[in-house]
Amino acid sequence: MADMPQNLIEKIAQRYAVGLQADEEVRSGSYLSVRPAHVMSHDNTGAIIPKFNSIGARRVADPRQVVIALDHNIQDTGEANLEKYARIQSFARDMGLDFYGAGRGIGHQIMCEEGYAWPGSMVVASDSHSNMYGGLGCLGSPIVRTDAAAIWATGRTWWQVPPVAKVVLEGELKPGVSGKDVILTLCGMFNQDEVLNHAVEFTGSGVEGLSIAERLSIANMTTEWGALAGVFPIDGVCLDWLRERIATVERRGLAGVPSDEDGGGLHPRLNATRLEQLIERNLKADEDAHYALEIRLNLSTVRPMVTGPHNVKTMTSAARLQQEGLAIQKAYLVSCVNSRKEDLQEAAKVLKGKKIADGVEFYVAAASSEVQQDAELAGDWQVLLDAGARVLPPGCGPCIGLGTGLLEDGEVGISATNRNFKGRMGSPNASAYLASPAVVAASAIAGKICDPFGLEDEAPEAELRQREDAPAFSGSLNLLPGFPQTLQGDVIYCPQDNLNTDGIYPGKYTYQDDITLEGQARVVMENYDPDFRQLARPGDILLGGFNFGTGSSREQAATALKAFGIQLVLAGSLSETYKRNALNNGFLVLEAPGFLQWVREQDSGEGLSRRLRLPIELDFRACRLRCGGKEWSLPPLGAAAQELLLAEGLENWVRSKLKG
Helix, strand or coil, rough: CCCCCCCCCHHHHHHHHCCCCCCCCCCCEEEEECCCEEEEECCHHHHHHHHHHHHHCCCCCCCEEEEEEECCCCCCCCCCHHHHHHHHHHHHHHHCCCECCCCECCCHHHHHHHCCCCCCCEEEEEHHHHHHHHHHHHHEECCCHHHHHHHHHCCEEEECCCEEEEEEEEEECCCCCCCHHHHHHHHHHHCCCCCCEEEEEECCHHHHCCCCHHHHHHHHCHHHHCCEEEEECCCCHHHHHHHHHHHHHHHCCCCCCCCCCCCCCCCCCCCCCHHHHHHHHHHCCCCCCCEEEEEEEEHHHCEEEEEECCCCEEEEEEEHHHHHCCCCCCEEEEECCCHHHHHHHHHHHHCCCCCCCCCEEEEECCCEEHEEEEEEECCCHHHHHHHHCCCCCCCCCCHHCCCCCEECCCCEEEEEHHHHHCCCEEEECCEEEEECHHHHHHHHHHEEEEEEECCCCCCCCCEEEECCCCCCCHHHHHHHHCCCCCEEEEEEEEEECCEEEHHHCCCCCCCCCCCCCHHHHHHHEEECCCCCHHHCCCCCEEEEECCEEEEECCCCCHHHHHHCCEEEEEEEEEEEHHHHHHHHCEEEEEEEEHHHHHHHCCCCCCCCCCCEEEEEEEECCEEEEEEECEEECCCCCCCCHHHHHHCCHHHHHHHHHHHH
16 A cells, blocks of 8 residues: 555544455545444434344344443333333344443443443444544444444445544643533634534643543544544553553453453453554554644643533633522533543542532432442442432433433523533523533532632633645546446535525424325425425536535435435535435435535525536546536545445445345
8 A cells, every 4th residue: 555644533444444445545535335343322223123124134244243232211111111122132132232231321431341442443333422432542433323224234334534633732731620621612612613524633742641531521522513533542541541441350350241252251352462452553643644624722721611501612611600600400410421430539529528509409320330339439429429419320311301300491500411402401491501520510519600620710722723625636536337437417506504404304294204205306495495496407416505414314305305306416515414314325415615615706696596507527537526617626436435326325235235
């Protein structure tokens, strides 16, 4: 292979790509067929099983690849949920899968505790917070349920390598300031979609001062920042944590550990041999690797921060909110982002010898049963109980609006969770703020949001240093038999940025399961522009604005355009979920920001939709878009994407593999 410098994301993706051509180099924009080390699903396993069955699969291709952990609705002991859990457990048993039942903990925490999220590996999950694995130098990224079913059946799915942002952390955190404050600061300061649909690599001298618990918190909430992954380096801190973790599992033995099949008494994932191999590999980014942008943050200037209400990107210092005297009624120390042993310890330090304020309910749930056991042995758990905390089982719960302790009308809550969208944690007429465990604990005592440390309030020092376009593809792309070299069409232009899925396919039709593809075509773009269907013609190429397809994950927003006869969608940028749903249904969508900007300079028309007298040609072999005597580069449409398009979607691709 040629010596093209690669960043860490590209190197890990290269390792897990399947079917690369000789000397093919993985880079941002590459469409890959990947065989991830593991795929995790939780309560949504119940929805994946029918997809798995419907594509004709009868067994899981690699039982050791699949992990199931029940964690979302574990407080629901109703008959229907218990039956669902029993069906999932029965499926896992029949297929020989690694299974963790309700009460063992949050799936993402289990993935780290049990060694599935291994540094340098690629691990996916049917959940958006799989980014968390990046705290251990593991490329964790979310997938949708169809992808999960495909991996179960074939071991593989597809992934497009995103643009990569470098975040350089410098300096050291002040005492009392946490990793949660770091990610809240990044979300609040860079809140204009700077890293939307990027992968983020954290580097710099400040990284070595961050514990694994802090790194996991930061990586977890790169999801809320808009990124598809957030990965820390595989450094001495990471290796030391693994050594300690291996020693811990050796002391505790292998009782209850799934997939212990080697017969030698070793943990199947956490063992010294595997650690030695990791050290020998010494996987790290090349010094001159390309990054789409670079952000720098001085950790010594970070202060305890609070974000909200209703979003993660409105940031205020805890000290300033303390001056405002914002009263709270509920406080939460729960969820996959901040319920580890270290988080409970920080809260216990603040709470020791104190009581929760009258009129405040303080809910606590450990990230796993093991975390709770460790906190109990350390005495931190009892401190929380003595202060008046209300204990919930290890799981998700109020973070996603399930179970006990939800926010009611007019209430204000402060939470160490990762999301505070309006209505997510209870009533849409309530307000939720996010903060670190220490700030949450201090606020629960005071009855209002407050800063427990009294640090001087100052603005964090951070800047966006550079933004660079990736080098254009040069050469000639190999095309699969039957895949066209070129495609031509007229342009139907929908200029609005952030055109959401409800505009493309109205929500009122989403759950009409009997609506046909022809029916979808008859209502496409109804909410965005009722005139679209009169202006557009089958065979057109739709040109959209930036962040096309944002919003819900309804796949009909892709299938309706395809059913209408749109050949493909070009846009300045695409929602990653929309992109996955489109390709999973055999519908081509591509980003062409340069072409969009040129059209905006040329076009002076009016209307939500309009036809442009600009026939265009896409040359897939040369990766070029041509129009009006000009040309622009396109992302290489690799073999993985070509296969999906030729097969008319992922489910058909899986069926063909199963027949083969």
